[in-house]
Amino acid sequence: MLEYQEKTVQEVAVCTCDRCERRMTPDDDFNWHEKLSIAYRGGFGSIFGDGCNISVDLCQQCVKETLGTWLRITPGDD
Ligand SMILES: [Zn+2]
Known part of the structure; x- marks a missing residue:
């Protein structure tokens, strides 16, 4: 029996x-x-720094504008 x-x-x-600062919601x-x-x-x-926590949240537009030069983008397998 599970409790x-x-x-x-x-x-x-x-x-x-x-x-x-774009606010993104599941909607x-x-x-x-x-x-x-x-x-x-x-x-x-x-x-x-040793043991530091590193984090960032980016919208897709900012991902493209900041990392776009180095992103490897290929068609999906669908
Ligand atoms: Zn953004």
Whole structure:
């Protein structure tokens, strides 16, 4: 027999682009699904500082404007 307990789950409701401050919500389907969030912890020797947390949230327009030169974009397999 399985027994259950109540559990509170949080989900992201709004993502604000750190560059242009565009607010993206799940209702804004295209921008919501195309946003880019990066979050990681730098290791020993990181140029940001040993063990620092690094994160950024960008809308798709800012991803293109900041990283576009280096993005490898190929057609999907559909
Ligand atoms: Zn943006």
